Amino acid sequence: MARWFRKKNTSEALAFEEEPAVEVSSSPSRQIKSPLLTVSGVHRSFQVGGQRLDVLKGIEMELKPLQLVMLKGRSGSGKTTLLNLIGGLDQPNEGEIRFQEHAFHLSSDDERTLIRRKEIGFIFQSYALMPLLSAWENVELALRMAGIPRSEWKARVKHCLELVGLGKRMHHRPFELSGGEQQRVAIAKAIAHRPSLILADEPTAELDSQMGAQIMSVFRSIMKTEQITICMTTHDPTILEVADHVYEMVDGKFVS
Template identity: 45%
Template sequence: MDEHAEERDAGVAVVGSAAPMVEVADLHRSFGSGAGQVHALRGVSFTARRGELTALRGRSGSGKTTLLNLVGGLDRPSSGTIRVDGHDLSELGEEGLLALRRDRIGFVFQSFGLIPILSAAENVGVPMRLRRTPAREREERVHELLALVGLADHADQRPGELSGGQQQRVAIARALANQPSLIIADEPTGQLDSDTGRAIMQLLRAVVRSEGVTALVATHDPNLMELADRVLDLRDGQIVA
């Protein structure tokens, strides 16, 4: 499978689509110093192809969230290299990382992260407002995305009026707002029951297909592994399979 996301100029240079979307090489991340130093990642290397859903499996404390934060440009590694969509993150300053996160990466979190006072439609529209997308284009994209995640009839409801599964669907729609090349999802089913969690994972699978994006999804649920194109087992900060 080699579906390609739409290439566009979005604050960072566009590169050829032949390279993997994500390339991680010998990544280390430590916190603290001396006797209290914690080695969260120990020499992690992997690639994620374009149009692929890669699942990161591991128990709490295995390093999944640390790895996703590094790939998403939310943290800096102690050593090693990360390339996202052809860009070496170590060569990007704060403004470059901000542009990358805003324009090329969509985030989905376990706690949904929706703004309580905004409607579902308004939450989905937030990333486009930050990018100063024209109002009519923004409204059309919001409508399209809410329909994609099956919530077209819930556009005016606030998060408190939605179920957990519906809130996560809104979060996925929001992550897709600026047509990212990469979606990073950290335990997106962690607060959901098993049936709803499977439905959310199936939705992510469908989104990867329909939007042509790459997805990195951290989960500890073995029942969701069959929906991924590839599974990476993370244990004690290392990929073991």
């Protein structure tokens, strides 16, 4: 696995970097060259105190297969609102959002929910783990909710947790894990049902620079092994160098 960051000589960082690479899947469905998702002329506004607040103002973007794309900007710039639209959690006032062959801007809530369960994984800044469940049980729960056959759970949970470097910590509960380890569990949860797109909202915001670097290294690894596209928000300039493409947002618009 490529070393994307220069770290101090800590045993944890080095041990993780030197794990053997996992064979890349050759799934033809992930080898398409056309955009995985396109956003065209998207506007989103909200009514606040009887007045209209324009949050997104004519967004144009695309996500290509097997890329790591970052939405960069300050709090309030519209990053999270755009991420919610991309993930089908919200709909635009104007414009089009197309994910694969699905038109999210025309789909019902139920239709978007079914697509998310199969094709999209979410990673949140707060990790969003069940506190009384072990890492193994948290990932298993994600498979249960996605409707994956029970016969596949054991092998898939083990694979995902080992892929993020938690092979020896998979039976620990969140309070027994560090912040970086909890975020790795969240990543394992997000990829468990084999989505084609991962959406991550400030995944390194609660981590120090070294842990943040390790999480980005995990992202690069799972992109290759699981054939996944990742779109994430950030305001951390130290991690931008690993992105395939960066969209900078200011006041609801992209700037060059």
